[in-house]
Amino acid sequence: MILSMTGYGKAVVVYKEKKINVEVKSLNSKSLDLSARIAPLYREKEMEIRRLLAQKLERGKVDFSLWVEKESTVDATPINAALIENYYKQIKAISASTGIPEPEDWFTTLLRLPDVTAKTEVEVLDDEEWEVAQQAINEAIEKLTEFRKQEGAALQKKFTEKIDNIANLLKSIEPFEKSRVPKIREKIIDGLKQIPEVDYDKNRLEQELIYYIEKLDINEEKQRLTNHLKYFHETMKESGHGVGKKLGFIAQEMGREINTTGSKSNQAEMQNIVVKMKDELEQIKEQVLNAL
Numbered sequence: 202m203i204l205s206m207t208g209y210g211k212a213v214v215v216y217k218e219k220k221i222n223v224e225v226k227s228l229n230s231k232s233l234d235l236s237a238r239i240a241p242l243y244r245e246k247e248m249e250i251r252r253l254l255a256q257k258l259e260r261g262k263v264d265f266s267l268w269v270e271k272e273s274t275v276d277a278t279p280i281n282a283a284l285i286e287n288y289y290k291q292i293k294a295i296s297a298s299t300g301i302p303e304p305e306d307w308f309t310t311l312l313r314l315p316d317v318t319a320k321t322e323v324e325v326l327d328d329e330e331w332e333v334a335q336q337a338i339n340e341a342i343e344k345l346t347e348f349r350k351q352e353g354a355a356l357q358k359k360f361t362e363k364i365d366n367i368a369n370l371l372k373s374i375e376p377f378e379k380s381r382v383p384k385i386r387e388k389i390i391d392g393l394k395q396i397p398e399v400d401y402d403k404n405r406l407e408q409e410l411i412y413y414i415e416k417l418d419i420n421e422e423k424q425r426l427t428n429h430l431k432y433f434h435e436t437m438k439e440s441g442h443g444v445g446k447k448l449g450f451i452a453q454e455m456g457r458e459i460n461t462t463g464s465k466s467n468q469a470e471m472q473n474i475v476v477k478m479k480d481e482l483e484q485i486k487e488q489v490l491n492a493l
Contacts, residue, residue, distance in 0.1 A: 205352030206445070209225070210348060240268050242269065253338065257342050258346075260493055280312075356492055363485045429455045444493065456479075
């Protein structure tokens with residue numbers, strides 16, 4: 202079964218007053234190209250997250266994001282009331298001893314002073330929260346994998362259609378292939394007749410014709426191409442690693458046989474069919490880049 206490299210998955214879980222969001226996106230790439238944006242609290246787990254993504258996703262240009270949303274009441278910066286009271290008493294005392302007028306807007310003055318609104322608590326990631334975050338990560342990866350399966354099924358349908366088209370085009374070559382031998386013979390004999398007073402050995406001519414026709418024979422190419430088409434079908438049904446790469450190699454071999462067939466065609470109708478086969482194969486090559 203083919204998996205596509207294109208996929209998307211998102212998961213949201215709630216832990217206490219937090220909402221943990223995980224998003225994973227992937228596109229096609231020759232290898233694993235992983236970009237991770239992780240909330241500061243979970244940075245210590247970055248290597249573990251990267252290992253998990255590499256194991257589950259194998260290949261592709263992957264964008265991973267993990268961020269946290271908090272309730273506004275929880276996220277508000279606390280005001281240090283004790284410190285404000287201390288500042289207030291000091292300013293009152295200085296004003297009384299020096300005669301400097303007290304500020305008209307006490308709140309504005311006090312809130313501007315150092316450390317009044319500074320956040321002193323440091324968040325630490327505990328095991329319980331990390332376990333919840335892991336659930337979100339795994340859920341997002343599962344959703345992306347499901348997306349890849351759906352895209353892979355569409356790819357497989359497209360490949361099957363194109364492979365069948367090439368097989369049908371290959372069969373349509375046969376009538377033209379059989380008719381070209383008499384045509385080549387007639388063409389050579391007519392050419393010899395146009396040269397006056399030329400006597401030629403008919404046996405020798407037959408030998409040369411046989412040699413020439415053997416060079417134009419495409420039976421081997423047809424047989425190899427048929428085998429490649431069959432192998433492509435079989436490979437699509439495989440599961441495991443590197444199916445996309447294997448399909449790419451088979452497509453290259455198919456291209457070689459089609460090109461050789463075209464160079465040996467020596468007939469307009471056959472060459473037209475070869476052009477159509479090349480067009481079908483190019484569409485396969487474009488899409489096979491997206492297969493995992």
